[in-house]
Amino acid sequence: MTAETTERTLRQAWAFVFRGYHLTRRYISWVIVFNFYALTGSAAVALIGVAAHDDRLTLTLVTGALLWNFLSTLYTEIAMSVAYERWEGTLEYTFMAPVPRLVHLLGLSLYALANSVVNTATVLVGLVLLTGLDLSGANFPGLLVVMLASTLAFVGLAVMAAALPVLSPERGAEATHIFQGALLLVSGVYYPVEILPAWIRPVAALSPATYTLSACRKLVGIGVPGVPLSAVTGELAILLGMGAVLVPSGLWVFGRVERWAKRTGRLKRTG
């Protein structure tokens, strides 16, 4: 890859961050509303632990709320990208631009990651203020590593889900939310997966969020000081493995669906 090609590729990936930043700026009142709602929703769950005077439960709920905010924001931003473009009417222009789909999805993921970090940080500050939690024992560098590792797997899932609104403009957007809801249910966000009905439990093993939550709860140190990163290498390996499979699979699925949409005439602004 020449320096010129590299520069062009970086600009193309940056285009999606640039667009996302300016759209966020223009829709700032809605962004504040969504962040406020995310905070109050998370606090409503975390305060159940405070009401029970159970720090261990509070920390379990807070960790679940924070990680779900992070992962679901990341997922939604990518999975709904095609649906958003259709609503804006810009879908055709984005898809006829000379951007390789990998670069397109990389740019989307970078913005989604930045957005998720800001959203999660907002919720974290709010939760600490509202619950008076002591997170001084948490292994923050370890948490960061696990979250980055799980980002890959979630990006892969989200890219796959982003193909759904290409298949069917309305039903596809609905299906991305159903899929997101299923992840919330099976991944043990607020409870251990062991309490799920026996027939659902095997599905929990397929969700990257299950391993993210398991590793993060150990690193936060619920009831005990946070463990070192070496104690969660099992979860980390599974997350990286899932990322290694899901990212290329997501790109493959998206590519196949895009080609199908071009054959059937579905790739249009009005759906």
Add this chain to the structure above:
Amino acid sequence: MTSSTALAIEVRDLRKRFHKPRRLRRGAAGAEWALAGVSFHVARGETYGLLGPNGSGKSTLIRILSTLLIADGGLVRLLGHRLPEEQAQVRRLIGRVSVDAAFYKKLSARENLLYTALLYGLAPADAERRAMDVLEQLGMEERTFTAPLEEMSRGMQQKISIARALMVNPPLLLLDEPTTGLDPRSRRDVQTFLEALRLREGTTILLTTHDMAEAERLCARIGFLARGRLVAEGTAAELRSLAETSTLDDAFISLTGRPIAAGEDT
């Protein structure tokens, strides 16, 4: 016969049909031909007009050339690159303006244009300078560039859409009813600009329009498309002569069998 290297657009026996959803099917036919074997070519630097009634297949054709649709059969070559195999190369060479200016309406003209520049991998400063030049030639004032697009008139949005297409300096411009809905002054601004562009840059232009006067003014040759077929082709004078009519409007109605109407197309 023009040699293929001198051609900007080469379309041969192009076919495309769309399958109707089962609930909309009547009888046994589950698919309709939007393009039923269309052939034409456009030389480099030529402005070619494609005119047809609603549902004639104009927009389908433009969408195939824009790499947004894959044809069922036939050959499409743009500036020597075959579609869909060489779509990555083609995308660098085409600019498109559609009937509705598709923008992020909350973003300003400047933000939308810079986004496009980055998307095409251009240096933002160079692309912005070029876009601003185009907008000034189209009679727009610089103070409007920072206002959200939703606050602009349709004419202003369409001019920005033209600036966006030209920002990448494409040798081939696909214009799908670019002046529909514009006031007479804006329409004239756009037409004058397109004439100057072709003369100055040698840009090849494929124009679909419902405006016969516009087609006569801008296009060296015109093709009439009806029911997915190219039913007549030639200069405006040749078409009038072929139909034995005094106006291009009448020639259109005579040769396509349908009156022209504005609106959504196939």
